[in-house]
Amino acid sequence: MKRLIVILTFLISVNSCNENPIEVKSENRSPVIFSLTVFPEVIGPSDSAIIICNAMDPDGDTLVFDWITDARVKLKGAFADNSWLFHTYENSRIFYPTQYVNIPVDTPWVQCFARDVKGKSTSGMVRFIVRQDGGEVNTMKIKK
Numbered sequence: 001m002k003r004l005i006v007i008l009t010f011l012i013s014v015n016s017c018n019e020n021p022i023e024v025k026s027e028n029r030s031p032v033i034f035s036l037t038v039f040p041e042v043i044g045p046s047d048s049a050i051i052i053c054n055a056m057d058p059d060g061d062t063l064v065f066d067w068i069t070d071a072r073v074k075l076k077g078a079f080a081d082n083s084w085l086f087h088t089y090e091n092s093r094i095f096y097p098t099q100y101v102n103i104p105v106d107t108p109w110v111q112c113f114a115r116d117v118k119g120k121s122t123s124g125m126v127r128f129i130v131r132q133d134g135g136e137v138n139t140m141k142i143k144k
Helices: 002-017
Strands: 032-039 049-056 063-069 073-075 085-088 092-097 109-116 121-127 129-131
Touching: 032 109, 032 121, 049 063, 049 109, 049 121, 063 073, 063 092
Parallel strands: none
Antiparallel strands: 032 049, 049 092, 063 085, 063 109, 073 092, 109 121
16 A cells, blocks of 8 residues: 555656646737728719628637728718727628718728737728719720
């Protein structure tokens, strides 16, 4: 019995010596945005566009997406008093032109911040075209 206690004590002490008393913490890395895509790129005053943020966190952390706009478009699901800002776990949002934009062609911007739950973030910005006539963008052709 004494021999068994000695052997168990020895094994426990050897096992505890293998543990590293200094815990090494890896540094939290910023998320990466691979693309920020808008579809369609041209909309009319009563249309909508979807923007998709293709992002990932190199540490595998959960991402939160903060969507910000210049107030010439509004975010679906945002409150009326701050329709230019929205926080979500979803990597896509739908945007609508605001009613007070009254110029023939406008190019509002949308910025997306992808942030991890540990405080690191990165951002990307995209622009799209709002045409009051809802038509396609005409490109100038140069004649020779």
